[in-house]
Amino acid sequence: MRVPEPLRQLGWELPRNFLGLDEGASDVARARAVILPVPYEATVSYGAGTAGGPSAIIEASRFIELYDQELDLEPCDVGIATLPELHLTHASPADALAELRAAYDALLDAAPGKFVLMLGGEHSISSAPILAWADRLAADGRRLSVLQVDAHTDLRPEYEGSPFSHASVMHRVHERVDLVAVGIRATTKEERDLVRARDNLHVFYADHIHDGDGWIDDVLGRLGDDVYISFDVDGFDPSLVPSTGTPEPGGLTWYPVLALLRRVFRERNVVAADVVELAPIPGLAAPDFLVAKLVYKMIAYRYFARG
Ligand SMILES: [Mn+2]
Numbered sequence: 572m573r574v575p576e577p578l579r580q581l582g583w584e585l586p587r588n589f590l591g592l593d594e595g596a597s598d599v600a601r602a603r604a605v606i607l608p609v610p611y612e613a614t615v616s617y618g619a620g621t622a623g624g625p626s627a628i629i630e631a632s633r634f635i636e637l638y639d640q641e642l643d644l645e646p647c648d649v650g651i652a653t654l655p656e657l658h659l660t661h662a663s664p665a666d667a668l669a670e671l672r673a674a675y676d677a678l679l680d681a682a683p684g685k686f687v688l689m690l691g692g693e694h695s696i697s698s699a700p701i702l703a704w705a706d707r708l709a710a711d712g713r714r715l716s717v718l719q720v721d722a723h724t725d726l727r728p729e730y731e732g733s734p735f736s737h738a739s740v741m742h743r744v745h746e747r748v749d750l751v752a753v754g755i756r757a758t759t760k761e762e763r764d765l766v767r768a769r770d771n772l773h774v775f776y777a778d779h780i781h782d783g784d785g786w787i788d789d790v791l792g793r794l795g796d797d798v799y800i801s802f803d804v805d806g807f808d809p810s811l812v813p814s815t816g817t818p819e820p821g822g823l824t825w826y827p828v829l830a831l832l833r834r835v836f837r838e839r840n841v842v843a844a845d846v847v848e849l850a851p852i853p854g855l856a857a858p859d860f861l862v863a864k865l866v867y868k869m870i871a872y873r874y875f876a877r878g
Pocket of ligand 1: 722803805
């Protein structure tokens with residue numbers, strides 16, 4: 572709501588959008604980045620709560636600094652619009668994903684050239700934007716690469732009877748894209764066999780990252796020109812982000828993740844991204860702030876990492 576001119580100087584709370592930006596900086600027509608909150612949760616297998624992820628990220632974001640000292644600027648100057656939460660049908664996961672796909676295509680058509688960053692919600696929602704981008708690029712003779720940061724490979728053909736499960740999201744797209752998964756430390760023999768059998772699937776296990784140097788060069792070497800980033804926050808170590816449905820020990824830490832993202836945004840065309848699977852724990856603010864800052868860093872690198 573626009574506060575009347577004579578009342579502007581009073582101590583109003585920050586607007587309830589990503590970063591708490593004023594109307595000019597969050598205007599969707601002007602903004603170069605768009606936040607799409609999708610609080611969908613239907614197939615989570617252990618801890619629930621991802622439906623509260625987008626609102627917790629946006630709430631925490633209103634209290635982080637706009638200035639980025641690494642880049643020495645305020646990345647929000649590009650304009651960041653926050654769309655209302657998109658509520659999907661619970662009739663069935665297939666119907667929900669079809670709804671999301673239609674909405675995502677409509678958004679790309681209505682906001683061409685903008686960087687769309689989707690906030691989940693459970694990881695199953697990522698297949699809709701990934702396939703939307705795979706189709707758009709294929710029409711141009713190009714092939715999408717997906718950079719998946721995750722504890723889990725998510726390559727099961729189905730899980731608990733559903734091919735639309737969060738644990739199957741990358742199986743749903745694996746024939747259409749080149750997939751590079753980073754931070755993995757929970758997988759099955761069947762998923763391992765699938766990765767070994769296909770030369771478009773590459774997994775960087777968390778223990779190799781922990782032990783070695785040069786893994787970022789290797790990740791870059793596997794990514795094509797056009798990249799979609801699907802970031803499951805359980806890729807982080809649970810000491811940093813315990814607020815997720817299926818936490819796994821031995822995850823990634825903050826600075827290696829930033830080093831990876833900085834290089835990917837600098838050296839590739841990142842078409843869009845998502846950040847999923849935050850299941851906020853009441854009273855535990857640090858993970859919400861970490862994920863809010865991760866989202867802001869992605870937008871910052873998208874527009875300023877090229878230097
Ligand atoms: Mn995961």
